[in-house]
Amino acid sequence: MPILFNRRDRVAAAESESERRRGPDRRTRVARALVYGSFNPRRLGPRRTGEHTLAAVDWIHPWWLAIATLILGLCASDAVLTYILIGRGAYELNPLLAPLIGGSGALFVLVKIGMTGIGVVLLTLLSRLKAFGRMPVALLLYAVLIGYAVLIGYELHLLGRL
Secondary structure, eight states: OOOOOHHHHHHHHHHHHHTTSSSSSSGOOHHHHHHHHHHHOOOOOOOSSTTGGGGGSSEEEEEEEEHHHHEEEEEHHHHEEEEHHHTTTTTOOOTTTTTHHHOHHHHHHHHHHHHHHHHHHHHHHHSSSSTTTTTTHHHHHHHHHHHHHHHHHHHHHHHHHH
């Protein structure tokens, strides 16, 4: 490429480069690009050694989707079991959700799953990073999954006693 000295030469060179393109502009088809990129990711791992930033990877392993789905399933089960237990005399310990339980059961379930869903999505996106400089964020996803499993077991135990 020749060395260009003035603005007019740079503009002319840019216009000639744009004319060499064939086919439609790919940037106008966003939905297709998202679907194509989901099934054909370009970066499966960091490009450089020691690169652990959020933008370093385009792709998240399907294992984390399975973990996130299990967490949300257990969260929905927790919401339903909590609503049943409250109908039988129990009370909600979560101060954020306690005011919602007296009103609509659907609103309670929606807020509970929504709050958990936002947290799970963020943890999944950050799963390759390290929390507090040492611990992989992915371990937090496992901790949430185990916590919900224990909570469901406890709620089933309470349901059997009531």
